[in-house]
Amino acid sequence: MDRYEIGLNKWEIDTPALVLDLDALERNLAKMATFLQDKPARVRPHSKTHKCPTIAWKQLEAGAIGITCAKLGEAEVMARAGIRDILIANQIIGPTKIRRLVNLAAYSEIMVAVEDAENARQLSEAATAAGVRLRTIIEVEVGMGRCGVEPGEDALPLAREMATLPGLRFEGIMGYEGHTVMIPDMDKRRAAAEEAMARLIETKVALDQDGLPAGIVSAGGSGTYNITGVYPGVTEIQAGSYATMDARYKGVIPEFENALTVVAQVISARGDRAVIDAGLKTMTPEFGVPELHQPAGWALGGQSEEHSSLKRSDGAALRPGDRVEVIPSHGCTTINLHDAYYVTSNERVVAIWPVAGRGQVR
Amino acid sequence: MDRYEIGLNKWEIDTPALVLDLDALERNLAKMATFLQDKPARVRPHSKTHKCPTIAWKQLEAGAIGITCAKLGEAEVMARAGIRDILIANQIIGPTKIRRLVNLAAYSEIMVAVEDAENARQLSEAATAAGVRLRTIIEVEVGMGRCGVEPGEDALPLAREMATLPGLRFEGIMGYEGHTVMIPDMDKRRAAAEEAMARLIETKVALDQDGLPAGIVSAGGSGTYNITGVYPGVTEIQAGSYATMDARYKGVIPEFENALTVVAQVISARGDRAVIDAGLKTMTPEFGVPELHQPAGWALGGQSEEHSSLKRSDGAALRPGDRVEVIPSHGCTTINLHDAYYVTSNERVVAIWPVAGRGQVR
Structure with missing residues (x-):
């Protein structure tokens, strides 16, 4: 059913989603x-x-x-x-x-x-x-x-x-x-x-x-x-x-752009803390905590299987349903968790590409 | 095609394989x-x-x-x-x-x-x-x-x-x-x-x-x-x-048995070192290095995406093609990398069960 998300804005699609600019x-x-x-x-x-x-x-x-x-x-x-x-x-x-x-x-x-x-x-x-x-x-x-x-x-x-x-x-x-x-x-x-x-x-x-x-x-x-x-x-x-690209490689070859992100949503928020619906089964941790790209003034903390915690420095308050965007710390293994890319241009989903080689470890 | 592996001994199937006793x-x-x-x-x-x-x-x-x-x-x-x-x-x-x-x-x-x-x-x-x-x-x-x-x-x-x-x-x-x-x-x-x-x-x-x-x-x-x-x-x-179960939980509730392993094979061996064909895309690392179950006298070292290294203490020499068996450190996320369990009884594959919920993060 996910193919019916083609044409939507990337902030409107279901979460979490592997997004490719x-x-x-x-x-x-x-x-x-x-x-x-x-x-x-x-x-x-x-x-x-x-x-x-x-x-x-x-x-x-x-x-x-x-x-x-x-x-x-x-x-x-x-x-x-x-x-x-x-x-x-x-x-x-x-x-x-x-x-x-x-x-x-x-x-x-x-x-x-x-x-x-x-x-x-x-x-x-x-x-x-x-x-x-x-x-x-x-x-x-x-x-x-x-x-x-x-x-x-x-x-x-x-x-x-x-x-x-x-x-x-x-x-x-x-x-x-x-x-x-x-x-x-x-x-x-x-x-x-x-x-x-x-x-x-x-x-x-x-x-x-x-x-x-x-x-x-x-x-x-x-x-x-x-x-x-x-x-x-x-x-x-x-x-x-x-x-x-990914957050770790961005520190090594900054002349290339981060094309890969995960769009997730807030499912719980209280003051300076929030929880999103994307954890270890959505973004791998071996190269460190993924990097919160949006919103500003918040940072990603710990990850559990299906949750990551957010901590506020000086960002605006978050509410359940608010979308966030995260840059994976390790693209190769993160992509391997997902069945498809939601491919965007100017924030609109223009295509969905299968990660056809996902799980092909044999 | 993997379904044609039903009936084989678990040491005969293609590698790496998620094996469930x-x-x-x-x-x-x-x-x-x-x-x-x-x-x-x-x-x-x-x-x-x-x-x-x-x-x-x-x-x-x-x-x-x-x-x-x-x-x-x-x-x-x-x-x-x-x-x-x-x-x-x-x-x-x-x-x-x-x-x-x-x-x-x-x-x-x-x-x-x-x-x-x-x-x-x-x-x-x-x-x-x-x-x-x-x-x-x-x-x-x-x-x-x-x-x-x-x-x-x-x-x-x-x-x-x-x-x-x-x-x-x-x-x-x-x-x-x-x-x-x-x-x-x-x-x-x-x-x-x-x-x-x-x-x-x-x-x-x-x-x-x-x-x-x-x-x-x-x-x-x-x-x-x-x-x-x-x-x-x-x-x-x-x-x-x-x-x-998994290697980490075994330390907490040892009264339950490790039913889950990964069978992999040696692809390179030289003296006290060997390399197997199972890495981070086969066994997740966030709860530590997986535990080598067989053969005795070897231990698992570092993991890269599709390789893990083995180091010998006092085990017999290994050669390319030799099978090894590993206990994942974190079962939940490791299972989520795989499409199927190779279900064994007395080391024989008696069934293949789809991990039907794999990747269902939405």
Whole structure:
């Protein structure tokens, strides 16, 4: 029934609602396109943030060369929406998932990260049996301490084997400098990200010298788009949050706009305190308390499952039914709680876009 | 396609998966029923935890007198599954939501919490126009500092007005001692919960003396089921987490079993460190890091969106593809990330139950 809310003012729709300012979104996409237009690197936006094929298509129209997914299930959603060039920036392990991956290769140009020779052989075998060739890149551990092979020559044995496997196409390498993207000080962020990229490019050089050129060198998040995105040898960046933004990223890359908010309503008010109908099941807390955008003179306090408390500094009194607008502290996980965006232009709901990849953790 | 996993062993299904041990669930429901069988109070389980009509029906079959919901959308899901006696333990504010509530009253015995006279008048007006009578209870603020009228005589003017409104049936009062349910020390928890219940019963006495008897006195969470559930005058308790449990509640009410786990798989392993394919989008973090249940000799470290790290103390080596089992730290919000439970008995998937109320924040 929610589709009958198209055309309403955003202060009139039912609450809580995940609201996306279409104009701010499009300005963010244009800003990234403008930044990259005279650089060698392109953007392969990480769709784990928005999980929405409509937004992914807008990114492709704005010059993105493909998209990135965290999960196979997300990639299936995007491929069903007609998107072809998809990188799953994670390892796909085990026969169940490999069957799904190979199936996906029949109707998309799927590409997957690899860090282990046995996994590579299993991928090749399944692809060969299905008559497809899987695009693969090696994940390099560039300092975050998560997945990936060690940088430099350690990647060579794996790359050599992958190059010989008949079901695989060796496309290049990726590394995610996730430990650097949120460093508040720009100089320190730059130093840390460049150190990570030096590891990635060291690996590329070793591969080049070994006759296994890495055509794709993929890296980067939104917080390092202007560091990694200009680092020599990097061919694409996997920035995600720049599209919608959130309160935490606003402190890191303030040149992008907060396009994402939650509109909630007051359900209880008494003097300097009020309670709204949006809690942990509407806005995630791991990056801190969300930021109250409107009304002025109030701040968000604690969250419980379906409530958050407001405290007044010098704002006007609130009454039950009054609307408030909140900027999530972490967009990626907050969006993943919701089934749809209420897309607004000049405060009017102009569209409702499904968060089609929501919950696709498999 | 996930329904084709029925019949598999839980270690064979795709990952990550929200797994519910049916036998442990049923023992938890039986334990609550046994505890209450010779007590005056009954249980009205809070379905915000499980969001699953199948579990709600099992609770009704085990003696529950009805169910509790946090949100109107949850109540709509439960009513569509044929459940009649539903308490929304929150205020329903504004014309959009009141229309939905009155509509729901036509096919359920819905009951709603009220704390404000203007809201009561609006509810009555909408109910009268629709030809239904809404069941209502007054929410009393018993110390948590969230919603509700002050205890004692402050509830009288609102109750008197509600008793005269033609669209409402005044059923009684509720208070949620949420600030006490997690106090680790049982004596301190008892003292705090009893102090809260004294406020609630003081209100009931004031209403009785005013000729407005509170037939329903509803309170309590899982952490205080054996305090609030035996407090004189309390007629029903709203415990929710006792059914599925989670790692945090296990420290408070260890007599209930952890029926809820997440099965994930290792995607990367190197010596004393490993990475699994389940992060913040699979298991929520606000009550701390989830607890690794299997394998022994490993512990869960940090979580990112789709990964969690494992650290070895003295466990056997792990390899990509190995399964692990994790106990969520907060069941209510973790369940809300998932579309279905993989229901097991003796480790075999015997059913898949939709989390039908997932995302119903409106």
